[in-house]
Amino acid sequence: MADAAVVAEGLVKTYGEVRALDGLDLVVPQGTVLGLLGPNGAGKTTAVRILTTLLRPDSGKATVAGIDVIKNPDKVRGIIGLTGQYAAVDEYLTGRENINMVGRLYHFEPAWVKKRADELLERFRLTDAADRPAKTYSGGMRRRLDLAASLVAKPEILFLDEPTTGLDPRSRIELWEVIENLVSEGTTVLLTTQYLEEADQLAEDIVVIDRGQVIAKGTSETLKDSVGGDRVEIVVKDPTTLDAATAALAALGSSEPKVNIEDRRVTVPVTGGSTVLVDVVRGLDSAGVVLEDLSLRRPTLDDVFLSLTGRTAEEEEAADKKARARSKKKKEASA
Amino acid sequence: MSATTSLQPLTTGTPEKRSRPLLGWHLHDGLVVGKRNLIQTIRVPELLFFSLVQPVIFVLMFAYVFGGAIPVPGASGEAGAEAYRAYLIPGIFAQTVAFAAASSTVGIAEDMHKGIIDRFRSLPMKASAVLFGRTYADAARMILVLAVLTITGLVVGWRINNGIANAVLAYLLLLLFAYVVAWIGSWIGLYMPNPETANTAGLIWLFPLTFISNAFVPLAGMPSGLQAIAAWNPLSALTLACRELFGNPTGLAPGEEIYWSLANAELYTLLSCGVLLAIFVPLAVRKYRRTTAR
Numbered sequence: 250m251a252d253a254a255v256v257a258e259g260l261v262k263t264y265g266e267v268r269a270l271d272g273l274d275l276v277v278p279q280g281t282v283l284g285l286l287g288p289n290g291a292g293k294t295t296a297v298r299i300l301t302t303l304l305r306p307d308s309g310k311a312t313v314a315g316i317d318v319i320k321n322p323d324k325v326r327g328i329i330g331l332t333g334q335y336a337a338v339d340e341y342l343t344g345r346e347n348i349n350m351v352g353r354l355y356h357f358e359p360a361w362v363k364k365r366a367d368e369l370l371e372r373f374r375l376t377d378a379a380d381r382p383a384k385t386y387s388g389g390m391r392r393r394l395d396l397a398a399s400l401v402a403k404p405e406i407l408f409l410d411e412p413t414t415g416l417d418p419r420s421r422i423e424l425w426e427v428i429e430n431l432v433s434e435g436t437t438v439l440l441t442t443q444y445l446e447e448a449d450q451l452a453e454d455i456v457v458i459d460r461g462q463v464i465a466k467g468t469s470e471t472l473k474d475s476v477g478g479d480r481v482e483i484v485v486k487d488p489t490t491l492d493a494a495t496a497a498l499a500a501l502g503s504s505e506p507k508v509n510i511e512d513r514r515v516t517v518p519v520t521g522g523s524t525v526l527v528d529v530v531r532g533l534d535s536a537g538v539v540l541e542d543l544s545l546r547r548p549t550l551d552d553v554f555l556s557l558t559g560r561t562a563e564e565e566e567a568a569d570k571k572a573r574a575r576s577k578k579k580k581e582a583s584a
Numbered sequence: 585m586s587a588t589t590s591l592q593p594l595t596t597g598t599p600e601k602r603s604r605p606l607l608g609w610h611l612h613d614g615l616v617v618g619k620r621n622l623i624q625t626i627r628v629p630e631l632l633f634f635s636l637v638q639p640v641i642f643v644l645m646f647a648y649v650f651g652g653a654i655p656v657p658g659a660s661g662e663a664g665a666e667a668y669r670a671y672l673i674p675g676i677f678a679q680t681v682a683f684a685a686a687s688s689t690v691g692i693a694e695d696m697h698k699g700i701i702d703r704f705r706s707l708p709m710k711a712s713a714v715l716f717g718r719t720y721a722d723a724a725r726m727i728l729v730l731a732v733l734t735i736t737g738l739v740v741g742w743r744i745n746n747g748i749a750n751a752v753l754a755y756l757l758l759l760l761f762a763y764v765v766a767w768i769g770s771w772i773g774l775y776m777p778n779p780e781t782a783n784t785a786g787l788i789w790l791f792p793l794t795f796i797s798n799a800f801v802p803l804a805g806m807p808s809g810l811q812a813i814a815a816w817n818p819l820s821a822l823t824l825a826c827r828e829l830f831g832n833p834t835g836l837a838p839g840e841e842i843y844w845s846l847a848n849a850e851l852y853t854l855l856s857c858g859v860l861l862a863i864f865v866p867l868a869v870r871k872y873r874r875t876t877a878r
Contacts (some may be wrong), residue, residue: 303705305877326708337703353616354709356609358600365599385855398703402599437701 253479254279254406254437255300260309262461269295270306271461277406277439277454284431284452285441286550293441294334297410300439301331313406330399330407334414336391337398340384344375344394347383351398362401369397373427389420396427407431409440413447425450445550455550456577457557464557473548476556478503479494481529484514484542491515497532501525513541610716613709617717618724621691625725632725635687636732639680643736646672646800654801657837666741671833673737674754674826675799678819680729681762682794684722685769689786691718696875705876712869719766730755740802745831754829757853761822764857764864771868774875776814798846799823802835815843818856825849 255277262270270292277283281563285293298304300311302322313325315491331337338347345366352362361504370379373393378386383394392412409428413421428451430439441446448455457465457472465472481502485494491508494515498506502517509515519525526545533540605612625632635859651668695701695714704714745753769786778783796813797820803811814820824846827834836842846851 301706302875303702326706327705333699333703334701335699337699337701339620339624339629339700342620346620346623350616350620351703352705354613354704354707354713355599356602356612356708358602361600395703399706494785579605 252279253277254281255283255311255313255439257296257311258309260296260299260311261307262299263307264290268461270299270309272309273458274463275439275456277437280435281454282438282440282452284448284455284543285439285458286443286445286448286455286554287441287442287458288554291407291458293443293458294410295461296458297331297333297408297439297441297566301329301408302326302490303331327402328405330402330404332392332396332399332407332409332412334411336395338383338391338394341382343380343382344370344386344397345379346396348398348401352401355402365401370398373397374452389416389423391442392416392420392424395426396424400431404436406437406439409438411441411443413442413444421447425455449550457554459558465553469550472550472553474543476548476552477518478548479519479522479523480516480524480546480548481519482514482542482544482546483529483533483540485511485513485515486539486541488513490536490538493536495539497536497538498529501528501532516546519545601749609710610710613713614716614720616709617704617713617723619717621717622724623722625721632728635725636729639676639682639729639733640736642679643676643733644738647678647740650800656833656835657802657804657840658833662854667833669741670743671827671835672800673733673740673742674830674832675797675823677730677738677758677826678761678797678823679794679799680733681726682765682790682819683787684726685765685772686763686786686790687725688718688766688769689773689776690779690782691722692770693776693782693786694779696774696776697779701876711873711876715767715770715865715868715872718770719763722766722769723763724760726759730758740834746829747831750829750831754826757822757825757829757850760857761818761853764860767864767868768810769862771864771871772873774868793817793819796834797823804835804837804840812843816845818853818860819860821845821849821852821856825853 253276255275257273257275258268260273261268273292273296274282275285276294285296287293295304299306300313300318302318302325305319313330316324316328318325338344341349342350348366348369349359349362353359355423357365367376370376373396374478375390375397378390383391386394396412398411412428413424416424425447428438428440432451438451440448440451453468455465455467455469455472465475467475473514481498483498485491488510490508491513493505495508498515498517501519503520504518506515506517519529523545526543529543647669651665651672651692654666654668656667656671692715695718701714705711710716772786772789773782776785796810797817798814799819803814806814824834826832828849836846
């Protein structure tokens with residue numbers, strides 16, 4: 250495929266008995282953003298580490314801009330940028346010194362690196378903090394610096410491994426803006442995230458992986474369509490009006506409403522998007538139902554994940570943590 | 585999004601590749617990483633301060649607590665204590681530069697557990713640069729430490745008696761030795777599970793290295809087996825070479841039979857440094873590659 254920026258075929262990587270990657274296939278077309286989505290331990294980071302030459306796969310092959318990552322790692326490193334889960338900046342160096350160091354290690358002319366550093370600091374709103382050691386930076390600033398450092402060489406392809414994990418919402422949105430900008434300039438991005446909202450916001454194509462394998466792919470829209478359309482959800486004020494509300498919604502929905510008596514909640518699948526909301530309000534009003542809450546829920550990628558794996562991403566993560574705690578305890582006991 | 589428009593477009597032209605430096609990319613990359621390590625030294629002045637205080641305390645302790653009790657051949661009484669101080673300072677120099685290894689062990693262990701190592705590894709730089717930079721920075725730091733020690737030595741009565749040229753040669757030997765042990769320390773650092781372990785493990789081998797030697801006491805007083813080990817200890821040769829180059833008491837009785845390693849102290853120092861580098865540079869680079877390829 251000539252215009253694929255990143256191609257991975259049958260990547261396998263095992264750690265002892267754990268198969269971190271179990272035959273992963275990926276294609277990122279040039280100039281697009283691919284969101285690699287999955288819970289903790291799904292193999293996202295392992296995939297990125299292989300594609301960025303930090304790790305050798307047990308088997309399978311991968312190319313970045315047509316260059317083999319296993320045979321030609323140095324060439325690949327020259328054209329990619331990587332921002333990892335933990336900001337890879339030196340905390341004792343200032344922001345400017347960090348970028349300068351990276352530029353020098355790309356083997357660029359010192360004078361050019363200096364110009365580039367000024368420009369990147371300006372763009373990532375770090376000019377005021379440029380000459381302070383990075384350890385004085387906030388989490389969001391460190392991530393921005395990290396991203397700036399990975400852009401020194403004007404990479405055609407950018408790997409972002411959970412770029413906003415651990416950031417507060419404001420910093421997250423700031424970073425999203427920066428990434429959207431890069432994409433609009435033509436950079437190809439492979440983004441991993443466990444935030445479904447993030448994939449939704451940034452990526453056109455989404456690949457969902459679990460246990461080292463691709464379990465679904467498509468655009469955000471097709472994935473959502475695959476789990477069904479929109480749903481109207483109401484909560485009634487008075488439990489005695491539940492039956493009337495259910496009857497009114499049954500007439501408007503595309504299939505049978507679901508009732509949750511305890512929560513006084515009725516949910517019904519609908520078609521027609523937001524126009525149906527008007528009908529719902531009218532119908533319920535004429536049936537004498539007073540509402541406490543009304544919402545049109547579009548399926549989120551959480552719903553997608555739930556329907557694919559039978560668990561939500563959060564449950565998956567909790568289970569993962571528990572398993573890790575268990576194996577740690579076991580290790581301690583045997584030691 | 586409104587904030588989007590406030591971002592400046594990136595207008596710098598195509599990246600300008602540097603032509604290959606005269607001494608190659610290994611050295612270039614090593615110097616760039618080493619500069620980072622030296623900047624760290626400046627940004628944590630407390631660490632630098634305490635690394636200077638420790639050898640000064642050693643000087644004072646040995647000079648005045650043990651000094652009177654350790655005889656230097658050819659002098660006794662008050663003159664003996666004075667002679668011991670002159671004898672001691674090159675030993676402290678050698679001991680201090682040997683401890684450069686400990687900071688390399690800790691430094692490498694810390695680097696390996698930080699995100700920065702992923703940054704380095706994702707760059708088209710030479711893999712060895714992390715180690716070259718670390719060892720050269722740790723050795724370079726010793727210039728400052730040696731300067732402070734020299735002043736301390738002068739205060740307690742030590743003197744340079746053999747000309748500046750020889751003294752410069754002695755300092756160069758000390759820095760070379762610092763560089764060599766920094767490689768050994770870095771290699772150890774690569775095996776450390778965390779920086780805390782590195783703190784302890786980085787030190788233990790340095791005590792026998794520095795104490796089973798002529799740094800603090802003349803070899804003549806040691807049991808013969810230990811004497812042989814101490815005599816072939818490169819640190820003994822370094823210490824003796826410095827004493828000779830500075831024109832200080834050597835601790836050898838006139839006509840005392842000595843091992844080849846000490847009879848040719850400068851040569852043996854250079855030889856052992858060469859051999860140790862030939863062993864530990866490839867070992868460390870290989871271990872670094874393996875550790876980071878997980």
